[in-house]
Amino acid sequence: MSISRNRQRRKNTPPREAHAADDDLLTASAEHTDQAPDVPDDDHDDNQEQPSKPQHTVRPNRMAAMRELCERLMRHVPPELAEMPRWGTWVRLEKDGKPTKVPCTIGGRPMDHHGFDATLPQVVDAVLGCRQVSVDGISYSAQASDRIVFVDFDHVATRPYDIESVRPSVRDVLRNHFGGTYVEWSQSGHGLHVLCRGLKSDWRCRAEIDEHSRVEVYCDQPAVMTGLLIDGHPSQLANCQDGIDACYNLWFPEPAPRETSVVTVDDAAWRGWDRPLTADDDAAIRSIVGNHHPDVAGLWYGERRGDRSLDDFALACLVIHEIGDRDLGRIERIMRASGLRRPKWDERRTVDGIETTWLRMTIVNAARRVRANAAAAEQRRREREAAEARGGGAVEDDRDVAEADDAGQVNGEVPDADIACDGDRPTELLTSASLDEHAVESAGSESGGGDGGDD
Structure with a gap:
């Protein structure tokens, strides 16, 4: 798929509802709508009542799922972010017995995310130009000099893709501080990704919101992108320094005093x-x-x-x-x-x-x-x-x-x-x-x- 075709789809294709199996982007349907998810004809029952909330879909083949992801990203990711040479891919590998998302080349070879040097259209064209897809998704990796902050809210929605089920404190921060910037659902639909301009208020990265949820704030780590733009949020990056500061003020406790020694040159x-x-x-x-x-x-x-x-x-x-x-x-x-x-x-x-x-x-x-x-x-x-x-x-x-x-x-x-x-x-x-x-x-x-x- 050419870059020009991607951009034409981005402008002309209406959004549909995104539905995803927990923690598996490749089971996601293409976009966000109030309609029921598309399923293969042989599994479809015209007489069956369609659900009003996102449901798990029949897993499509890898190429079809990757095509949907690429189209969704090209349509929703802010243009200034898409044109930055900070994009690459990721694969899910076993590490110490646990599945881990590993930054990769377009061909699926593990690499340091600091080596991402392609724009989003370049990654999309390369991925869709492959006969066989060997990666599990597309990642964006900011560098500290970009002054772009990635805020990752984990397990904050009790119902997938339902903004009303998001923790009240998180919903308040989104409404009051991140309303003008890009916010997407995570792969599972239980988390949120915020991308905005600004600087970290603190050197710390992770904090607990409550016993089930946490927030992470990064300026130099890879982000698994889904393109599942949340209703009401724009496809643009805004300066949200007040929102970043609010996250630290709300959820990051004062650090415990470090152990010290007698400072001597002995x-x-x-x-x-x-x-x-x-x-x-x-x-x-x-x-x-x-x-x-x-x-x-x-x-x-x-x-x-x-x-x-x-x-x-x-x-x-x-x-x-x-x-x-x-x-x-x-x-x-x-x-x-x-x-x-x-x-x-x-x-x-x-x-x-x-x-x-x-x-x-x-x-x-x-x-x-x-x-x-x-x-x-x-x-x-x-x-x-x-x-x-x-x-x-x-x-x-x-x-x-x-x-x-x-x-x-x-x-x-x-x-x-x-x-x-x-x-x-x-x-x-x-x-x-x-x-x-x-x-x-x-x-x-x-x-x-x-x-x-x-x-």
Whole structure:
């Protein structure tokens, strides 16, 4: 099927009702309507009353199901999303005894989803041009730099494809915050996919809504697309930062305090720094790179911003924010896997009367700054709660806090929450006006002289 034919169908084909067997996209009928599902003639009974709600259909052959999926996606996916080179396919494979959706090439060969480089029309034409379909569906994979967020609501509808059966809190968020952007049903009809423009409000990805439902928020993960557009939602991407923030405010609890250690440059505190990266290290790196502002990914891969000392300090803060400072050797191990690594990290320095390296001195100063900012943030929180309890002088919300901090900056008082180490917005350290001061501190004040920062 050519791209032009796909687009013509997208414009001219009226939607029909989509019906799918739980967690199996290939059993889905083509589109969304109030009519009963189409079934093969030999299974059809003209005298049988047709159901008013979606029912399981007779499983079509794989090519027919894939053709319906492709037509549905071409008709409903926002054009600006369809033309982005972020599309690929997926297959269902057994992994550790459980079915897993694995990103694949068009030919069905597993691959890293970051390698998706085709537009949706290109994937559709390639899939439909194959004699035998070897994939189970089509995926979209955003990158952090795209500033497109995928919100995945799992098991929020008690009845498949029935918006009235969706959890009230989720329905309220959809109505109040995501009404102007693309929202589709999941494969089973019990979940929802939201695609919108914005940035993650937090580094965390998953949270429980209740004992049966959960929400996941991603900016750098593959999304299994169905094209089952929910009635009333447009085929477009809208900026829904308020909706993303609402998800975090509603369902993501405050993180538990991380275990901490005595921050010291004593060699005994740095055991394991030279070991190979572990699976947990890899997971932490993926979280650092994929779940923050795009500048963070650039920093990890070695895109410096002019001041090398400042970049080293910023990366140390990010790693500490992700894993805590209990295992200093692990912090060093992870940092040495980044693109910022350079010979200067091994130069000798003196901190607290102990000879150490440049990198360890930077990590120690970053850890101390993280702790100081966390303590300051906690103190401000307690002061706000006390003011609210007294019934006056309370700062109403985060916007007021930001305005208060801005006012302090204007009046010559530099707020001390700019290093993104106060537990909620780690990427602010990349643009903080006060970070230069901390980088200089890392480079010189505790090193017995130092070199003044940039080199």
